[in-house]
Amino acid sequence: MKILVTGGAGFIASQISDAFINEGHEVFIIDNLSTGFEKNINPKANFIKADICDKNLSQVFEKEKFDVVNHHAAQMDVRRSVADPAFDANTNIIGTINLLQNCVNTGVNKFMFASTGGAVYGEQDYFPADEKHPTSPLSPYGISKLAVEKYLYFYNAQYKLNYSILRYANIYGPRQNPFGEAGVIAIFTTKLLNKEQPVINGNGEQTRDYVFVGDVVKANLLALTDGNTDIYNVGTGLETNVNEIFNKLNSIIGNGQQEKHGPAAAGEQMRSVITSDKLFNKFNWRPDTSLDKGLEKTVQFFSKLKD
Numbered sequence: 179m180k181i182l183v184t185g186g187a188g189f190i191a192s193q194i195s196d197a198f199i200n201e202g203h204e205v206f207i208i209d210n211l212s213t214g215f216e217k218n219i220n221p222k223a224n225f226i227k228a229d230i231c232d233k234n235l236s237q238v239f240e241k242e243k244f245d246v247v248n249h250h251a252a253q254m255d256v257r258r259s260v261a262d263p264a265f266d267a268n269t270n271i272i273g274t275i276n277l278l279q280n281c282v283n284t285g286v287n288k289f290m291f292a293s294t295g296g297a298v299y300g301e302q303d304y305f306p307a308d309e310k311h312p313t314s315p316l317s318p319y320g321i322s323k324l325a326v327e328k329y330l331y332f333y334n335a336q337y338k339l340n341y342s343i344l345r346y347a348n349i350y351g352p353r354q355n356p357f358g359e360a361g362v363i364a365i366f367t368t369k370l371l372n373k374e375q376p377v378i379n380g381n382g383e384q385t386r387d388y389v390f391v392g393d394v395v396k397a398n399l400l401a402l403t404d405g406n407t408d409i410y411n412v413g414t415g416l417e418t419n420v421n422e423i424f425n426k427l428n429s430i431i432g433n434g435q436q437e438k439h440g441p442a443a444a445g446e447q448m449r450s451v452i453t454s455d456k457l458f459n460k461f462n463w464r465p466d467t468s469l470d471k472g473l474e475k476t477v478q479f480f481s482k483l484k485d
Contacts, residue, residue: 179246179402180204180242180243180245180246181198181203181204181244181246181402182206182207182208182242182246182247182248183198183205183206183207183208183223184209184247184277185208185249185250185251186207186208186218186219186223186225186250187215187216188209188214188251188353188355189349189351189353190250190292190349190394191214191248191251191292192207192218192219192220193392193395194248194250194398195207195219195220195223196220196395197395197399198248198399198402199220199223201399205220205223206223206226206238207219207224208226208230208238209225209227209251210229210230210251213254215355226238229273230251230273230274230277231272231273233276235276235280239284239286240283244281244284245286245288246287246288246290247281247286247289247290248290249290251273252269252323253322255319256319256320256443256446259317259319259322260444267318267325270319270322270325270326271326271329274326274329278330278333281339286339288339289342290341290344290398290401290402291326291327291342291344292346293323293324293326293327293343294320294323294346295387295413296320296347296386296450296452297316297317297319297447298313298315298320298323298324298327298345299311299315299450300313300315300447301314301448301449302449302450302451305417305449305451306387306413306453307411307450307451307453308455308456309345309409309411327409334407340406340407342402342404342407342408343408343409343410345409345410345412345452346389346394346412347386347387347388347412347414347450347451347452348387348388348389349391350389350390350472350473350476351390351391351392351472351479352391352475352476353391354476356480362420362423363388363427363473364476364480366424367477370428370433371431371477373433375438377439377440378420378424378437379420379440380439380440380441380443382419382421382424382437382439383419383421383448384419384446384447385418385420385448385449385451386418386419386451387413387417387418387452388414388418388423389412389413390467390471390472390475392466392467393465393466393467394412397410397412397461397463400461400463401461408460410454410456410457411452411453411457412452412454412457413451413452413453413465415451415452416451416469418469421437424437426470426473427473427477430474430477
């Protein structure tokens with residue numbers, strides 16, 4: 179298949195692109211390199227430096243006639259979305275609509291969307307959340323992801339565009355950008371390796387469902403073959419708080435740093451954990467990488483970068 183991956187220079191989508199290429203697919207990558215890195219791009223991929231809001235993307239779609247669009251390009255910083263909701267909406271909603279219109283105009287068969295399994299649910303009513311949990315996002319980022327899900331429903335009803343929505347838990351692992359506001363594991367790992375002091379937001383009791391990037395890649399490979407329109411959570415079903423993450427990384431790296439806490443972050447929910455039973459029942463998918471093993475792999479990756 180001919181697959182367009184948006185955000186393909188980024189942490190997650192670059193590794194999904196690698197997997198698609200290894201499966202024999204022809205991969206095109208669109209990325210504006212605002213947060214992604216050209217070094218992440220597989221040399222066998224066709225790279226187009228562009229923004230998903232660019233109206234000229236229609237020329238690319240018309241020329242290439244993609245079979246599938248795997249959409250990961252996004253404004254993904256919750257705190258930035260709170261500070262600048264308009265920027266978040268323009269990138270995450272308007273940019274995605276631009277892609278969807280091009281899909282319809284050029285006969286794309288399937289649209290795969292990277293949504294969020296934490297931010298769309300908001301403060302949960304039950305734990306872990308399944309795909310039927312009420313959606314009550316607490317941030318503009320979560321609202322924009324949910325809005326795109328609703329647009330996908332419309333594009334399917336109106337134009338029969340097939341879609342798969344993957345609601346991700348908190349993804350971590352090699353290639354994650356440690357210099358943004360998102361990605362506590364990458365940020366803590368880099369600081370600890372550099373003998374700097376990580377700062378934990380608030381009391382550190384806020385929990386997340388941490389899923390290793392390699393397991394997310396496998397979920398994308400499975401969803402690529404799904405002929406139905408559906409929504410799938412992609413997570414571990416396990417809660418881990420930020421203090422635990424700090425202490426596990428501190429133990430692996432061996433710096434003996436003390437916990438240091440700062441102010442709580444605006445728009446940050448306290449607990450988030452999702453169940454992936456639906457994905458398991460459909461595709462027999464389960465995360466293969468335990469948190470301890472995943473953290474070790476992550477530390478190894480960033481250690482090599484430091485060297």
